[in-house]
Amino acid sequence: MKIYFEAEKFLKHPEGNLQSKIFNDKSLKSNPKHIYALVYSTLQYKEYINQIITKSKINRQIKISDELLALLVHDLLFSSRGRIESGKHHIKDSFLKNKTRLQAELIKLKLKYKVKSVDQLPTIQQEDETPVRWFRINTIKIDPERFFKKHKLNLQPVNRFQDLTKPGLIYQDEHIPNLYGVHPKEKITTSTEAYKLGEIIIQDRGSCFPAFILNYKEPHSKIIDACAAPGNKTSHAATFVDEVVYAVERDSKRAAILKTMSEKATGKSRKKLIQVLNQDFTTIKPEDYEDVTGLIVDPSCSGSGIFGRAMDEETKNSDRLEKLASFQFSIMKHALSFNGARKVVYSTCSIHAEENERVVIDLLSDEEVKKQGWTLANRDLVLPNWERRGLEVEFEKISRDPNVIKELAGGCVRTLPKEDGGIGFFAACFVRE
Structure with a gap:
């Protein structure tokens, strides 16, 4: 009882x-x-x-x-x-x-x-609405100043996303450049002209973390987005790179959606900026992409950070989580085998440690990964001003030194559903010289 x-x-x-x-x-x-x-x-x-x-x-x-x-x-x-x-x-x-x-x-x-x-029976949905509608100005097509002049958005700025209590207000995110939040009832949707033109991407805050972390301080020229569909992270990554983002998706229908989204985001002038590869990422040979220096790996997960799914996940099947973690480990290990890679960002929209910190720990403990020289990045390379880091208690499994534990957790970031203005999200950054 x-x-x-x-x-x-x-x-x-x-x-x-x-x-x-x-x-x-x-x-x-x-x-x-x-x-x-x-x-x-x-x-x-x-x-x-x-x-x-x-x-x-x-x-x-x-x-x-x-x-x-x-x-x-x-x-x-x-x-x-x-x-x-x-x-x-x-x-x-x-x-x-x-x-x-x-x-x-x-x-x-x-x-x-x-x-x-x-x-x-029809049920009342709880906590299924986003507290903030986030949109990213697509700088491939338009810069923020010209965007606001062109579309005449007369919105009053606020200092915190928590102050978005009604339409007519806008918050400029302090962590991700060119990311803005508005009230959910604001008329910025997929039917908005700017969205149709590809000038804005409606994308959750946490989902913007991987591309920014990957290119923080040292933007890459060529990267791979290993699980790219539907393409929001891909188009975000494309705003940083000089040459190309290889967007990989094994499902043919999702690859078609990815291609459409990518073409809208880049336009005809830079149509080669994103190249869609309709194949299983784990079948790609690292030696064919020696000049790729960064990868984003956002594999299938339980989705427990998405509104309305947490309850379903708590009737969760532990076998399912174990299978997901095994898949996540294998796809990440393949990403870490690319010889030219110096940075790989792993992310999920899960709140479960089984899919997050524990996958990271398994990778750090893997002998092949160790030999390849991979470690977790220091906090100063992974959204340094973001307060919510990885769960320190999980890293006690591989060290008893509180300083080491804190440093490892600092290489990861987490968001809580709603409390941080969007879905629950996790990201970790692997680096090597």
């Missing part, structure tokens, strides 16, 4: 960033991932849970808070397990005495809404 008592307070006060509140609460004894999943799902089905509670009159039988009762009803009737967490407790015993009555009300509810299972 402990998980229900701990989840109760978050259900009483669900406003704000629910995920960050739960994950930052150090007093919790239960797994915060499980608490978040429970509260999130209970909020989704709250309307139906309240109907069942009212019809069954169970709230007259058990004198507990409405929130605690809702959590118990959720797990009995609306969770995939269909049961209350194990463990003896007098509240649990009293609640289960009403099991038959509650199940009868659920049957009536499904008949009322003409569905066969609870997952067919």
Whole structure:
């Protein structure tokens, strides 16, 4: 019952960033991932849970808070397990005495809404909207000054993205050049003329990290974007390089989208700036690209940093995460085998250490990677002013020296969903002389 008592307070006060509140609460004894999943799902089905509670009159039988009762009803009737967490407790015993009555009300509810299972009921989505709409001015086609004059955007600047409380305001990001944030209701969308012309790219803040980190202080002439579709990171990387970005995508349909996006971003004048390669990155021979000095590797991941997916991920299959991590490791190891490479940026839109710090640790511990001379970059090369770094506790697996641990974590950056103005994101930078 402990998980229900701990989840109760978050259900009483669900406003704000629910995920960050739960994950930052150090007093919790239960797994915060499980608490978040429970509260999130209970909020989704709250309307139906309240109907069942009212019809069954169970709230007259058990004198507990409405929130605690809702959590118990959720797990009995609306969770995939269909049961209350194990463990003896007098509240649990009293609640289960009403099991038959509650199940009868659920049957009536499904008949009322003409569905066969609870997952067919329309649910309230929680935390599924971005707090900021980010867009990047595409300097391949237009510079910021000319962009604002051309499109006559009369927006009032604010100093923090948190101040974007209404349309009519704009924030210029302090970490990524030419990146701007506006209120989600601002009329800057994919139907905007500037977007259609390729003058702006609508791209999440965290997604802009890899290309900037890769080219920070020392821009490259030729780079590879190993998992390029749909192309936002690719077009961003192209704003830094002198010669070419090789954009690799193995799926033919996604490669077609990538090509279209790339052509829009570069235009006819610089159409050779991005070259799309429709093939599996791991089949590319490093010796064929000796002059490539930088790579971006953003492989398939759980997507747990994307709004609305965290709850699904907390019913996660550990085998799936293990398979994803194995794939991420293999594709990164291939990227690190390019002889001419001096910098490789690894990134995911996941919040899970299994796909982030632990993949980094496995690479740093690999004998071949060690022989090739790869290390993690110092913080001063990886968004030095960004405060949220890699999880230091994870790097305790390879060192007990607090200075070494801090330095390794400093070679990584993280963003939290919503709290940092966008999706949850992770990036790490590998370097060698």
